[in-house]
Amino acid sequence: MLDINFIRNNPDKVREGAKKKGMDHHIVDEFLRFDEKWREAVSALDEARAKQNKITKEIAQGSPSTLRRGSGQAALREECLEEAKQLKERVALLQKEERELQEKREEALLQIPNLPFDDVPVGRDERENKELRVVGKKRDFAREGFEPKDHLALGEGLGILDFERGAKVAGSGFYYLKNEAALLELGLVRYALDILGKKGFEFCFTPDMAREKFYLGTGYLPRGPEAQTYMIEGTDLGLIATAEVTLAGLHADEVLGEEELPKMYAGYSHCFRQEAGAYGKYSKGLYRVHQFTKVEMFVYTTPEESETTHQKLLALEEEIWRGLGIPYRVLEMCAGDLGSQAARKYDLEAWMPGRAHSAGSGQGDWGEITSTSNTTDFQSRRLGIKYRRKDGLLGFAHTLNGTAIATPRAIVAILENYQKKDGSVEIPHVLRKYVGKKVIRRSRK
RNA sequence: GGAGGCGUGGCAGAGCGGUCGAAUGCAGCAUCCUGCUAAGAUGUUGAGGGAGCAAUCCCUCCGAGGGUUCGAAUCCUUCCGCCUCCGCCA
Numbered sequence: 001m002l003d004i005n006f007i008r009n010n011p012d013k014v015r016e017g018a019k020k021k022g023m024d025h026h027i028v029d030e031f032l033r034f035d036e037k038w039r040e041a042v043s044a045l046d047e048a049r050a051k052q053n054k055i056t057k058e059i060a061q062g063s064p065s066t067l068r069r070g071s072g073q074a075a076l077r078e079e080c081l082e083e084a085k086q087l088k089e090r091v092a093l094l095q096k097e098e099r100e101l102q103e104k105r106e107e108a109l110l111q112i113p114n115l116p117f118d119d120v121p122v123g124r125d126e127r128e129n130k131e132l133r134v135v136g137k138k139r140d141f142a143r144e145g146f147e148p149k150d151h152l153a154l155g156e157g158l159g160i161l162d163f164e165r166g167a168k169v170a171g172s173g174f175y176y177l178k179n180e181a182a183l184l185e186l187g188l189v190r191y192a193l194d195i196l197g198k199k200g201f202e203f204c205f206t207p208d209m210a211r212e213k214f215y216l217g218t219g220y221l222p223r224g225p226e227a228q229t230y231m232i233e234g235t236d237l238g239l240i241a242t243a244e245v246t247l248a249g250l251h252a253d254e255v256l257g258e259e260e261l262p263k264m265y266a267g268y269s270h271c272f273r274q275e276a277g278a279y280g281k282y283s284k285g286l287y288r289v290h291q292f293t294k295v296e297m298f299v300y301t302t303p304e305e306s307e308t309t310h311q312k313l314l315a316l317e318e319e320i321w322r323g324l325g326i327p328y329r330v331l332e333m334c335a336g337d338l339g340s341q342a343a344r345k346y347d348l349e350a351w352m353p354g355r356a357h358s359a360g361s362g363q364g365d366w367g368e369i370t371s372t373s374n375t376t377d378f379q380s381r382r383l384g385i386k387y388r389r390k391d392g393l394l395g396f397a398h399t400l401n402g403t404a405i406a407t408p409r410a411i412v413a414i415l416e417n418y419q420k421k422d423g424s425v426e427i428p429h430v431l432r433k434y435v436g437k438k439v440i441r442r443s444r445k
Numbered sequence: 446g447g448a449g450g451c452g453u454g455g456c457a458g459a460g461c462g463g464u465c466g467a468a469u470g471c472a473g474c475a476u477c478c479u480g481c482u483a484a485g486a487u488g489u490u491g492a493g494g495g496a497g498c499a500a501u502c503c504c505u506c507c508g509a510g511g512g513u514u515c516g517a518a519u520c521c522u523u524c525c526g527c528c529u530c531c532g533c534c535a
């Protein structure tokens with residue numbers, strides 16, 4: 001959520017920001033309208049309450065000043081009580097009005113997105129994202145004399161992925177990781193954690209569920225037609241779609257000291273996504289699943305540091321993928337593809353030789369593997385994440401998130417990029433010590 | 446899951462239904478004292494919102510919501526969390 005005073009003082013900037021993100025900018029005016037009405041209601045309510053407090057005090061002290069003349073003390077007291085009762089009703093009425101307006105104002109406020117930074121590329125959707133660089137070299141399978149397989153064929157051939165039985169037991173979109181695939185998953189996690197540990201991140205296994213208010217605070221809508229989240233019936237708990245929710249919630253309603261910032265967490269969790277409506281050959285196999293493991297980076301820092309921190313998170317994601325030896329490209333999201341929380345966002349896409357090309361013809365395509373966002377104070381305002389500045393004042397911390405490793409897509413990229421003509425798969429050097437072998441071959445059984 | 450207890454300011458910890466935004470201690474800040482540091486003296490310090498050019502004034506907040514009352518940190522109730530005991534389990 002944005003700073004209310006900022007919206008009041010800069011409605012044009014807010015409208016423009018929402019427009020850049022391709023969102024309806026009329027909500028800004030709607031907010032301002034309710035805000036105005038709400039303020040009037042608050043004034044009226046405060047006035048009534050002030051009167052109520054005054055008369056209440058007089059009753060307590062037994063010296064009513066509002067009714068000096070007249071009959072005896074007992075009668076005066078009676079009159080005061082009568083007036084107090086009337087005020088009580090009036091306050092209740094005004095309070096109801098105030099609450100209704102407050103609610104509408106809040107509702108509008110929550111729909112206003114975070115503003116993109118000025119230098120974020122303009123654009124409507126993912127087609128206008130800006131490619132910053134391509135790192136690594138794609139393998140030339142034609143020269144090697146064979147057609148690359150996709151990870152499904154490879155994984156099932158090697159007996160390390162089982163989607164059929166995953167579907168039997170839990171439904172389509174679930175899977176079993178077996179043998180080397182299981183070791184790859186664990187190895188990838190350790191690999192990422194080992195890198196992050198050297199950079200001062202604290203490791204954190206988070207809950208895989210969170211209360212609804214933390215989804216809302218982080219900027220996700222857990223219910224409704226477009227919701228990604230699985231909610232637990234009869235509770236306000238949901239399975240998290242990313243540890244961003246639990247890591248942002250970690251310091252909700254807390255005051256951090258400036259000297260303890262930046263606070264950097266490497267959070268391990270399972271992620272659960274409904275992925276409703278996402279089917280087809282572009283999302284088959286491990287690419288789009290209902291449950292997966294992810295190590296998420298999450299940083300609390302100061303407004304002064306957030307942009308340089310964001311660059312560091314991006315650099316870390318690149319370090320992890322460069323180490324895996326897989327070609328990737330770096331994209332900066334255009335304003336229209338930022339989502340409501342981010343002021344800036346970068347994605348890494350890995351080359352996946354077995355992936356059906358989205359343009360139709362040809363083999364291989366880029367597939368999203370990481371995403372890092374600077375959400376500035378958008379989340380911390382809603383979640384109450386403050387920090388005590390060196391000058392003694394309170395400020396809202398900035399929060400940033402980024403994917404360290406999302407294991408299934410990493411496994412997709414590894415299988416497809418490291419495959420050999422005979423269907424075996426080499427294991428990237430950096431992972432060998434975790435997996436305990438150099439090559440995955442079909443077992444003889 | 447059953448029984449009981451608790452939830453107050455950055456922390457610790459008082460608080461008869463009205464004079465409580467809240468004693469006290471610690472921490473913080475300012476000044477003084479001291480050759481420096483430590484110790485000490487005095488003062489000061491919660492958050493949010495509204496009105497006003499401003500000085501300032503007003504309102505709300507004692508885990509969250511609801512209720513009783515002219516008036517609730519204090520009484521009732523629901524929820525959340527923590528602690529103790531029992532049960533159940535990995």
